[in-house]
Amino acid sequence: MKNRWEHVLKLVQALVKRPSLTGEEGEVADFLQRTLPEYGFDQIVQDPYGNVLGRIGQSAAGGLLFDAHLDTVAVHNPEDWHHDPYGGEVWQDKIFGRGIADMKGALAAAIVAVGELRLEGWEPSGPFWLSGTVGEEVAEGAMLEKVLDRVQPETTIIGESTGLQLAVGQRGRAEIILDVKGRSAHSAHADLGINAITGAMQALAEVAKLEAPSSGLGEGSLVATDIISSPYPGRSVVPSGCRITLDRRVLLGETPTSVLEGINNSLPSEINARAKLARYAFQTYTGRAVTGDSFAPAWYFEPSQRRVREALTALNRAGIQAGPTTYGFCTNGSGSAGKRGIFTLGFGPGHEADAHTTDESLAVDQLLGAVQGYKALFRSLLRREENVRS
Incomplete structure (x- = not known):
């Protein structure tokens, strides 16, 4: 893609302009299903709960799953916003809108990263999955577990904001x-x-x-x-x-x-x-009733682990000076790592403090840096699996 900025801006604006409160993600989910084939995905499915799952490569156990939730919190005080909450306006090197930081910016960056990799001839050694999950703002990890009932990745990447650092755990x-x-x-x-x-x-x-x-x-x-x-x-x-x-x-x-x-x-x-x-x-927007205990466990992986070191090396070689960090808030990683024990890392644009705020925003350089970072992580982590198998 010759103009990364034009591609990622168009995509993130399209996502932000489609409101997607928990239980009302249908429009953005339909958009995602229509869009993923344009970026090189081989198969797209929607599960009964409304989660959207795109795949590159053969369906098999292993591989890499990138997860981003589609739902956002509500805008309770639109009169206090200086920018249209659903406009995706660009002003002073930031993009504004509900969900831009939590977490439609990360989703757009990951999709554009895959598109660039595919144009460069990328054929992942194992299956690559991208999930757009629903209901995270109500029950962290619950809907990602529904995705994990269908696929068994070796590694999961959570796209929640880390300021382009690498999260290895969370409360x-x-x-x-x-x-x-x-x-x-x-x-x-x-x-x-x-x-x-x-x-x-x-x-x-x-x-x-x-x-x-x-x-x-x-x-x-x-x-x-x-x-x-x-x-x-x-x-x-x-x-x-x-x-x-x-x-x-x-x-x-x-x-x-x-x-x-x-x-x-x-x-x-x-x-x-x-x-x-x-x-x-x-x-869910598909009519499925979901209930459960409101407990999402903590998780953590030592930065000294080889897979963490490899991910950090890949980011640094891509020009992103990343070190290990941990999330302060809760994410879908409670489902993948906390409950399923799947090796999970977090990497995303923006900062936790930007989420759920009036005039929610995301810096342009963070969004573009995330594209570069996701390309490096997707290449590196799938290449590692190929080496393990051989």
Whole structure:
């Protein structure tokens, strides 16, 4: 491709201009299915959940899978944006739009990288897969596992933002419900009841005293993200219940049982409160109902491992000064590495702090650098598999 910028800009703008909230990814998924053959993909399929999967080479176990999720979070405050959230506008060496950093820019860069490789005569030694997965913003890893039920790659690359560094791990995430029970009474006679809101405040104070575990991946942080009393609205009623949602970032080796025990053991018996794992539930754009426990495990691969070193060498030879890093947020790698044990790396344009923001943006040089980086990784990691087999 003679003009990389024109190709990647056209593609990323087309992706951004198609809104794709979780459960509403159909338009962008259809666009992806129509587009992938133009970039050298041999076969494109859509699974029952709406995930789009493109392949180059023969269908077989092994090979390399690149994953990018298609869904984005909503734009709740369009009046605060200085650029059209779905315009893909270019201004001062940045591209703006919902999902540009998380993660339509990475998807466009990976597709253009494949297109350039194919024009250069690239025939991968093993199967190369590209997945556009749905539902990641609700359940990290869950829909990628549906893809992994169909293919068995040796290596997975997650395209989430790394600032063009190489991510070798991430913290996981547990969503926890803390239910606090009280006893209803008329608010004019509050002393006859037990106020669940008061109990919830006490419970939060106790939970806040917990010492957060830490490791090389960071801290096992705990944050309250919402709270609601019952009945709601509570006109002249002492609330009999209060529900708090907690976001707990988990580290290697932590399990739902260990995380819940730590919280429940911190609550005094006089507070009628109990923590449990939340459940996610959503419907894909194809009409499939998806439910599961809201627990995405952490994962990590030592930078000294040969495959990590080879990936870093490939990036550096391509002119990208990359070193090992880890994600602070949770990604679909919880499905490939955390649950399936597949060797997984993260590499993508932009920075974590750019995701989910007003005026979400991606620097042009990051986007173009990602194309070069993906070309180097795709070549190197598939060549490695050929050497292993021989």
